Amino acid sequence: MSAALDRSADGPIEGGSRRLILDTAARLLRGGGYHQTTLREIAEAVGIRKASLYYHFASKEEIVEAVVNDGVRFVHEAVVAALAQASDATPRKRLEAAIRAHLTALHGHGDYTSASIKVFTFGATPTPDSVRRVRRAYEDVWRALIAELQEAGALSPQRAPDALRFFLLGALNGSTDWYRPDRFDLADLAREFTGLITHGEQGGAAAMAADLASANR
Amino acid sequence: MSAALDRSADGPIEGGSRRLILDTAARLLRGGGYHQTTLREIAEAVGIRKASLYYHFASKEEIVEAVVNDGVRFVHEAVVAALAQASDATPRKRLEAAIRAHLTALHGHGDYTSASIKVFTFGATPTPDSVRRVRRAYEDVWRALIAELQEAGALSPQRAPDALRFFLLGALNGSTDWYRPDRFDLADLAREFTGLITHGEQGGAAAMAADLASANR
DNA sequence: CCTACCGATCGGTAGG
């Protein structure tokens, strides 16, 4: 939570109120989406009256926007960190690290990330600009990674990068509809998914050669 | 529309009323999902009063259920038909035909199919049994196809079939979030997606050999 | 298929 957003000096409010509201909203949005989640539910779960939410936020949309952006930023940072840590790994391993980080952020931590996926649309109102910006920034990470992997030969250069990105992110985010912690292991899933798309038209030989070249540099 | 469901003999109702309601509901559900779409909207778009909807359906849920099931059945039949027509093709071509049929049904015909994807959850009420059955029946088509392709070597037998199915169907259905007719060609997308997952750990050589063997039998 | 109506609930505001 940034200090600029903390209004604890402005009124009858303790430190974590705003964050508590967002935590609660994230949990409910994750389950119900935009329209199903009501301000009364959020307020009741927090332990305050509904009208009190308006001391912290100007509207329902502002609450949802904050949750969604936090969720995407969290995945974004997790993937960037994983790629930085795997900067010397093979292209394949870098892809696997990015996929694992995305899946882990999506399922392993809190509710913000899942809520972000669930709230793809903001109902009748258009998607806020800030949300589009934050999403776009994260997509750029994958744009760059896919370009890198295609150059390195770990992903077939014959595949259209946009289709590849849409396909992969769609498959990863779709996991919110079927993933169950007791049934899947996130590291296993990441390995499976990486194996699924790691070979191009030329097949595994080229990718293996690329892996070796990368490991030796 | 089955004759058993046509109640045109029961009251002041013309032939296509029920179907017109479902067509309209499908269009609105596709855009807004379960909670955003209201009975008033549907009625107004049809040109009747909201209360009149209850002459044809017992509840909002019944309308949505009919749309969702019709949508899944439509994709199901399209994919089965495509596979039947490609029964002599290579495993790769069969997969591509199934993917193309799924994408075409999803984006090329009416609103039922997209509405089915959009209405993944039925709000607070649990997903109706009929919906679960219809969805499951369609998943079984992919279960069988994936098993067939893994046996034939077109998909790596090292990949967990369930993860593969979730991954692929998630990616295909996620296309409702980004697909634009003016930007993508469905046949091109199908070819891209097929190329993406068509090679296993052994790489393209094994798959190519399998294709040749299949083509020669 | 209609008019008329229902209680419940929605997001949001007034005023403290």
Next chain:
DNA sequence: CCTACCGATCGGTAGG
């Protein structure tokens, strides 16, 4: 952070 209230709208029903 509260009590009290708002108009609008929801899915659904009565009765024809």
